[in-house]
Amino acid sequence: MELGIGIGWRPEIAAEVEALSGIDWVEAVAENLCADHLPDSLVRLRERGVTVVPHGVALGLGGADRPDPDRLAALAARAELLGAPLVTEHIAFVRAGGPLTASPRLEAGHLLPVPRTWDALDVLCENVRIAQDSLPVPLALENIAALITWPDEELTEGQFLAELVERTGVRLLIDVANLHTNHVNLGQDPAKALDELPVEAIAYVHVAGGVEKNGVWHDTHAHPVSEPVLDVLAELRSRVDPPGVLLERDDAFPxxxxxxxxLDAIRATLRKAAPSAGPGPDRGTAPAPDGTAGAEARTAAPAPVSAATRDRTAVAQTALLSALVAGTPAPEGFDHRRLRVQSRALAAKRADVVAKVAPELPEILGDGYRAAFLAYAGSRPMSGGYRRDALHFAEHVLITGGPADPAARRRLTYWWQDRSGSRPPRRATRLVRAARAVLVGK
Known part of the structure; x- marks a missing residue:
């Protein structure tokens, strides 16, 4: 399906998106949409013939567990509500722990890279097949940006994606900003990755901005698109004409x-990088618009992934995530400096998102909000999503005697009571929760 030029729809810029000319389609974060009705802005866009694609962020298809049936059902419902031609997700893990490791469940609150190993590929492919069987439309998966890399990887990013497509027939969502991020942070060549991956399997492309700090590129989606990112887009366009290209912006909206x-800069880059007339190199048969190409690879049901393979993946991912969010020792082979950078980035994002889902907290705590939240997050991993995290943070502040201002303390107490119970927890409850926090941190 030809999508054209699009932009990420966000509530904060809904009016601006509707007013933009030349927009063929938009992408909306699936988890931010209600299952039974759409925001008025998306309704108006659909009435104008603008395609809306739901973009998931919470499945964690690269995780050791099989996909959560409820999350899959929610993504499928949003695809049907939107009349979407496809849905998209990420090649990442977002949680770890739980039954496979007999340890507490940990949430990253962010997309983390899977190791490019044969074990991880086996797990990912089986999870993708489960997802494909549960969704009413084709699935496309996005490469992610990374601050860290796993030791002893067996495949390059391009090889990993090529194997994934070969085994599952899944489409690809290639984020050129993420390729640039991995070039700066991990020394991976975007051109090599594009040479190795099956570009004809691309469903569409993401373009986004970021910023470099102390030699590390942060994929913020809150800065203008840089020239190096447009250069990677040009590299991709020189190889294939992508069905769609979309600008992402998630914060600091201009x-x-x-x-x-x-958007004009993206259009200009695509025009300039288009190959001259004439047939290009033979890169295989492109998938059909309905996503059926590659089905031959799935005709014979592959052997199920062994429990031992999932267990190994679970243990490795839990050890990494625990080091990042719970302060446990770093797994062997990882760059300790980069782990600290990633850990700080996860805590900072957590603080930012909690401030968005519970804006009363920074209002009540004022300039002390961020420092208080980062201190809280340093020893208390997220385990149940951002809204619950906000409640736990407020509870922690009250238990530890803050805020110092009596009026602010009353406001925080009332806020907490309105959302979680009739009164702050009694001493016995506090002791149980403190013991649980110690166990999680071990």
Whole structure:
């Protein structure tokens, strides 16, 4: 399916998106949409013939566990509600622990890279097949940006993606900003990755901005698209004409005129990088628009992934995530400095998202919010999503005697009571929760 030029729809810029000219489609974060009705802005866009694609962030298909049936059902429901031609997700893990490791469940609150090993590939492919069987439309998966890399990897990113497509027939969502991020942070060549992956399997492309700090590129989605990212887009366009290209922006939203300017820069890059007339190199048969190409690879049911393979994956991912969010020792072979950078980035994102889902907290705590939250997050991993995290943080502040201002303390107490119970927890409850926190940290 030809999508054209699109932009990520976010509630904060809904009016600006509707006013943009030349927008063929939009992408909406699936988890931010209600299952039974759409925001008025998306309704108006659909009435104008604008395609809406749901983009999932919470499945964690690269994790050791099989996909959660409820999350799959929710993603399927949103695809049907939108009349979407496909749905997208990420090649990442977002949680670890639980029954496979007999340890507490940990949530990353972010997309973390899977090891490019044969074991991890086996697990990912089986999870992708489960997802494909549960969704009413084709699935496309996105490469992610990384601050860290796993030791002893057996495949390059391009090889890993090529094997994934060969085994499952899944489509690809290639984020050129993420390829640039991995070039700066991990020394991986975007051109080599594009040479190795099956570009004809691309469903569409993401373009986004970031910023470099102390030699590390942070994929913020809150800065203008940089020239190096557009250069990677040009590299991709020189190889294939992608069915769709989409601009992502998730924070620090600029005026509509600036968004229009970035879209114009993307269009100009695609025009300039288009190969001259004539047949290009033979890169195989492109998947059919309905996502059926590659089905031959799935005609014969593959052997189920062994429990031992999932267990090994679970133990490795839990050890890494625990080091990042619970302060446990770093697994062997990882760059300790990069792990600290990733850990700080996860805590900072957690603070930012909690401030968005519970804006009353930074309002009540004022300038002390961020420092208080980061201190809390350093020893208390997230285990149940951001809204619950906000409640746990408020409870922690109250238990530890803050805030110092009596009026702010009353406001925080009332806020907590309104959302979680009639009164702050009694001493026995506090002791149980403190003991649980110690166990999680071990």
């Amino acid at each position: 005026p509509g005129a600036e968004l229009a300017g970035e």
